[in-house]
Amino acid sequence: MPPPSTLIIPAVAKHTATVIMAHGLGDSGAGWVSLAENWRRREKFSEVKFIFPNAPNIPITVNFGMEMPGWYDITQFQDLSGGQDEVGILRSNQYFHGLIKTEIDAGIPSERIVLGGFSQGGAMSIFSGITAPTKLGGIFGLSCYLLLHNKIKDHLPAENPNKETPIFMGHGDRDPLVLPEWGRKTAEVLKGEGWNVDLKFYKGLQHSADPDEIDDVEKYLNARIPAVGDKQSL
Numbered sequence: 001m002p003p004p005s006t007l008i009i010p011a012v013a014k015h016t017a018t019v020i021m022a023h024g025l026g027d028s029g030a031g032w033v034s035l036a037e038n039w040r041r042r043e044k045f046s047e048v049k050f051i052f053p054n055a056p057n058i059p060i061t062v063n064f065g066m067e068m069p070g071w072y073d074i075t076q077f078q079d080l081s082g083g084q085d086e087v088g089i090l091r092s093n094q095y096f097h098g099l100i101k102t103e104i105d106a107g108i109p110s111e112r113i114v115l116g117g118f119s120q121g122g123a124m125s126i127f128s129g130i131t132a133p134t135k136l137g138g139i140f141g142l143s144c145y146l147l148l149h150n151k152i153k154d155h156l157p158a159e160n161p162n163k164e165t166p167i168f169m170g171h172g173d174r175d176p177l178v179l180p181e182w183g184r185k186t187a188e189v190l191k192g193e194g195w196n197v198d199l200k201f202y203k204g205l206q207h208s209a210d211p212d213e214i215d216d217v218e219k220y221l222n223a224r225i226p227a228v229g230d231k232q233s234l
Contacts, residue, residue, distance in 0.1 A: 004095060005029075009036040009050040016047040017112040017137065017225040018103045020096070022055075022121025024143075026068045029054045032118070035214065044218065047227055049108075051099060055121075058088065071124045072147075077177065089127065089147050093155075096128035104134065112225050116140035116217070118209060119178060123147050126167065126186070127155075130195065135161040138224035140168040140217060142209055143178050146186040152193070167197045168220045170213040172205025 007029035011017075021032050029052030036050040055069040062074050072088030096115065104110050114137045117125035122144030129139030130152070139162065148155065167190065171183035180201060187199040198220075202213050 004056050005054045006099070007033060007052040007054065009033065009040070009052070011047050011049045012040065013046040014228075015049050015108070016228045017045075017114070018049045018051060018108050019045075019114045019116065019221065019225070020051045020053065020099055020125075022053055022071065022096070022115075022117030022125050023069070024117075024119030024121050025060065025070050025074065027118075027121075028069055038214075039218070045221065045225075045227075047229075048221075048225065049103075051103075053095075053099065055092075071120050074120070084148060086148060086151075089124070090155075092124050093128050093131060096124060097132060100132060100134065100136070110134035111137045114138040114140070114221060114224055116142070117144070118142045119144055119207065122169075126169075126190075127152075129165070129167070130162050130190075131155045131157065132162055133157045136165055138168070138220060139165055140170075140220060141186075142170045142213065142217075143172060143175055143183070143207055144169070144186070145178060145182040146189055149186075149189055152189075163194055164196070166220075166224070167195055168217070169197060169199040170209070170216060171199065171201050172207065172210075173201040174204055175207045177207040 023031050032052050039045050055071045057067045058070045059065045059067050071092040073085035075083050103113050115125045115129045122141030126141040127147040173180050187197045190197045
């Protein structure tokens with residue numbers, strides 16, 4: 001299987017931070033580029049490089065084995081505790097950790113890197129964020145859930161560098177696909193293990209993102225990777 005590709009929106013000022021945003025099942029990185037473009041038009045996050053990875057095409061069981069962009073296979077939608085594609089999840093986990101390492105190797109401090117995503121990409125972002133071997137600036141997941149929740153402790157690095165990293169979760173209260181209860185349960189499990197999770201529900205929202213939610217993501221990013229500006233050494 002060829003490695004996923006990435007779509008990059010470079011920083012327009014000196015690059016001091018990176019946001020990696022993972023798309024959902026059947027989508028592509030291009031589906032979320034408008035997020036960065038909107039912030040660029042409003043002159044927000046000028047120091048931030050945005051990375052929008054493209055998942056590889058893989059067979060998806062719930063879609064009768066048809067191939068589509070996916071970070072892992074989905075075998076059923078009914079039960080959060082049901083079988084999960086552990087091999088696919090761990091393969092994508094390694095990929096996201098590789099993206100983070102590439103940014104660190106390029107000179108970006110790990111605490112100036114934020115990992116986020118929507119739906120399947122959000123699930124990967126939370127899993128890859130809390131299992132990352134270096135401390136991140138932030139982790140966010142929209143309309144998503146916790147992967148391999150029964151085995152999460154097996155995949156945490158010994159020093160658990162992201163135990164104190166604030167996690168933002170957004171979820172529509174009318175989501176018919178990734179049920180609101182899954183988001184609530186994810187936050188409960190993470191909080192029970194000591195993570196700081198801010199879960200917000202959006203009234204009437206189904207399986208998508210809305211302007212209020214994106215505004216909250218913007219506030220989260222402002223808090224986690226504030227502009228360095230004149231404080232940086234040029």
